[in-house]
Amino acid sequence: MNSPDFDTLLNFFKVLANENRLKLVGILSQTECSVEDLAARLHLKEPTISHHLMKLKELNLVEMRSQGNTHFYKLNGDTLSYLNKSLFTSEQMANWTKDIPTEAWEEKVLRSYINSDCLIEIPASRKKRLVILKWLVNKFDLGRTYTEKEVNEILKRYHPDSATLRREFIGYKLMKRDKGIYERLAENLWQSEREIMKQKN
Template identity: 30%
Template sequence: MQLQTSAVADSLNTLQLLNRAATIRGASAWVQRTAQALSAKELADNQLVASLSFGLLPQNASQTMDEFLAELGSTEPNQWVAQIQQHLLELSASTGPLTSERLWQALRNAGIYSELATQQELLAAMQQPAQLLARVCQHLEHMWQTWFKAEWQQAQTAISQLNRQLQAQVPNEAALKGFRQSLGYAVNQEWQQLQEQRQIVLFAAIQNGSLTTFLADRQRLWVGIGFGMSNELQPRIISRNELLFRLQALADAARIQIMELLAQGELSAQAIISQTQLPQSSVSRHLNILRNAGFVQERRAGGATKSYRLVTSHIGATFAALEQALNQASPSQISSAQSESAVPASIQRFFNREGRMVTWPSKHIDRIPILAYFAAQFELGREYSEREINEVLKPHTGSDVANLRRYLIDVKLFERDGTGSRYWRKNEE
């Protein structure tokens, strides 16, 4: 298996990293510095061009940036935009005109992070193909010459070392198959089918740090590998506590019913309430638990309306982790990587590497999944003394455990007796 050294793929990947610099973790320090140095126009153009990355990936991975830009600049604009639109419809699994909803679905299926305003701008820009193509070419040329070229040239020795590391780490097709199965990137069954049909192309992503990122075109899934990779080409190891957190999220009849509905397609919260005949508060709680455990993704569908989609790949990854845990010979053989972080990915930004909370969120909505994670550390059906509660909570947080006890009761994850001396975890309704 070969690691491609594509300046074009790396540049498109870097555009997306810059767009996500405020929220992404694990990228190189250069990404944060550069994102802060970019002008408002550069940032706006980044958003637009990165939204088109699925149609800009090179057919020839060895093509230089100069060759790529010359070829792109000579393209007939109307034909180019027509191809872009057709590809978007294919990615959205739709026919007919390219609507804002189909564009959103296509970009989502291509793994592209794009704001609503950028999507609306892109739809409008497609009505003027020549101007859009010129803007794309000018921005790529500008970013390459101003920001990317020097970094790319300096990284060539490190890329060669990364390639040697990759050859040693994934020496055969069996390992590659495991890598394909471990991609936790799929968000629905249609995308999983597309993924299965695509060739995997690994490329050196020089600003990825410890990240593994993804770009997609018609035939290929481009996987960006950073220099800080430790074991990204092997399935991500899930700690036992995180596995327990996920399995507990599944251990409820109402949540299974919701997942069965979402397996048929994306639904609004109101549609789920209607079809399950559950109270709104119960559906909201169940959806939050599923979302925090990674099984459901949420998006705003206009105004205050939210819709939900099942993350089918997360289900497979969870039960693969369960099978792996059952096959462990003994607890002493659990790797240090497994025990490094028991914290679910959705709240890891509030914890350090040792799984200790270092930041208490200011927003109530961000506190709920943290409290749910803390509650999952306790056994259902067992009563705890105040001292026992403190002993369980202290290793996970430097915060005041008395306040945490109160929060757990306030959000109805815990109950206590009238004397305040006995606590127990509340059963899900």
């Protein structure tokens, strides 16, 4: 029995996020009831109760049994305990976000600072600058070295202030410099975003 997906769970919360429906669940957990009876207990009209019971039934939270004209409803405890079982484990919640791209914000930053592959301006905020620098450092090959002149030449294709950008590469640990020779660093050596954010803007 696998755990419920995002939509099922959302639906579950929506159905239970109503005072009278939650009370219905409470009542039906104790006893089997007719629509008329439930209407009297909650001081609502029968159509309203029917409407709520429909929503509960769609989720299999209640079961119905007919006896003549009367429809008796009761709780389906199995469904409840199934839904209730470890809904909020980390893995479970990670699943909900699987269709939400993590890089949405970075893409937005790139779109707003880069026009037809050219850097319009160097962002003032440290966080946004990192996004731009990560994009720029991709223009350099991994595993080969560059002289300062070479680095400047490549950077100038994107922005005139190559000196600042070159210095920032070092500051953000996207590149290392040894005796005037530059080399791109692997992603796992970069300063974590978390570390960067601990500093001031």
